[in-house]
Amino acid sequence: IDQRNHSSVTEFVLVGLSTSWDSNFSTFCFFTMFYTAILVGNFLIVLTVISEPALHTPMYFLLSNLSFIDVCLSSFATPKMIADFLLEHKSISFNDCMTQIFFFHVFAHGEMVLLVAMAYDRYEAICKPLHYVTIMSLQKCTGLVVASWVIGILHSLSQLTFTVNLPFYGPNEVDSFFCNLPLVIKLACVDTYILEIMMLSDRGLIAMTSFILLLISYTVILVTVQQHSSASTAKACATLTAHITDVTLFFGPCIFIYAWPFRNFPVDEVLSVFYTVFTPLLNPIIYTLRNKDMKSAMQKLRGQLMNTRQLSQLSLTMRAPHN
Numbered sequence: 504i505d506q507r508n509h510s511s512v513t514e515f516v517l518v519g520l521s522t523s524w525d526s527n528f529s530t531f532c533f534f535t536m537f538y539t540a541i542l543v544g545n546f547l548i549v550l551t552v553i554s555e556p557a558l559h560t561p562m563y564f565l566l567s568n569l570s571f572i573d574v575c576l577s578s579f580a581t582p583k584m585i586a587d588f589l590l591e592h593k594s595i596s597f598n599d600c601m602t603q604i605f606f607f608h609v610f611a612h613g614e615m616v617l618l619v620a621m622a623y624d625r626y627e628a629i630c631k632p633l634h635y636v637t638i639m640s641l642q643k644c645t646g647l648v649v650a651s652w653v654i655g656i657l658h659s660l661s662q663l664t665f666t667v668n669l670p671f672y673g674p675n676e677v678d679s680f681f682c683n684l685p686l687v688i689k690l691a692c693v694d695t696y697i698l699e700i701m702m703l704s705d706r707g708l709i710a711m712t713s714f715i716l717l718l719i720s721y722t723v724i725l726v727t728v729q730q731h732s733s734a735s736t737a738k739a740c741a742t743l744t745a746h747i748t749d750v751t752l753f754f755g756p757c758i759f760i761y762a763w764p765f766r767n768f769p770v771d772e773v774l775s776v777f778y779t780v781f782t783p784l785l786n787p788i789i790y791t792l793r794n795k796d797m798k799s800a801m802q803k804l805r806g807q808l809m810n811t812r813q814l815s816q817l818s819l820t821m822r823a824p825h826n
């Protein structure tokens with residue numbers, strides 16, 4: 504027994520979602536459908552923006568980068584969770600577990616910074632319309648995208664360096680469907696209280712800073728829009744509504760759940776399902792359904808695809824007699 508207690512953990516057991524989500528075939532189908540919809544929706548946005556030159560502006564580049572992060576955020580753990588619904592023993596190796604922790608933090612915090620970049624872009628466009636083109640060059644837009652990845656990666660490395668070196672002996676049941684950092688460090692055989700506080704404040708710092716920046720920029724934008732009522736206001740409002748809905752959906756659950764007085768609530772489980780499954784699906788819906796430019800670009804893309812299909816069919820039928 505002594506021997507076993509002192510050998511370090513080589514794999515973690517993922518408990519999965521709680522019993523309220525019965526592990527069975529219908530849950531498997533439900534999440535498979537969700538995941539497929541996420542991939543289709545977000546790749547469609549990326550494809551539309553790349554293929555339509557009229558959408559080669561900072562706003563749409565940032566939007567398609569957001570879709571790309573959403574695909575990443577939903578792909579680092581969800582496919583494994585879906586496959587695990589059909590398995591009895593759900594385990595993950597130590598290295599894979601650390602990899603999941605790394606990517607979750609890169610993508611989730613990258614997305615927060617990208618949301619701030621999108622708000623900044625709207626702020627420049629609406630509050631300084633005359634200088635917008637010079638202020639928001641493509642280089643600056645690329646800079647913002649790179650910054651969001653760099654901040655995400657640095658933040659993630661800072662969290663991971665503490666975690667990898669923790670002594671994991673014995674307990675290895677992670678009460679979630681992926682290696683969620685707060686649940687994993689609970690398993691370490693040290694007093695993790697100080698570590699937990701440090702990590703929480705580290706994470707809280709990025710989340711709070713992003714949230715406050717978003718709050719300030721959208722307040723300034725809304726005040727500006729109110730003061731200048733013109734034809735362009737209506738269009739600005741449609742985009743703004745989409746952005747504000749998205750930000751509320753991203754930060755709302757976080758704030759609501761942590762401020763909720765009844766603590767016997769599976770906080771981590773709800774948040775992780777929300778951020779890896781629901782928000783990635785909502786973004787394409789929010790941004791495309793309310794956006795005329797996006798919708799017409801998609802129709803154009805569909806037209807092009809139909810044309811190429813007809814062309815290839817035509818060439819097939821023309822070739823047929825010679826065969």
Ligand SMILES: *[C@@H]1O[C@H](CO)[C@@H](O)[C@H](O)[C@H]1NC(C)=O
Binds near residue numbers: 552644
């Ligand atoms: C991200 O944004 C940059 C411009 O800053 C753009 O060149 C690139 O295509 C975008 N990436 C995606 C996946 O949309």
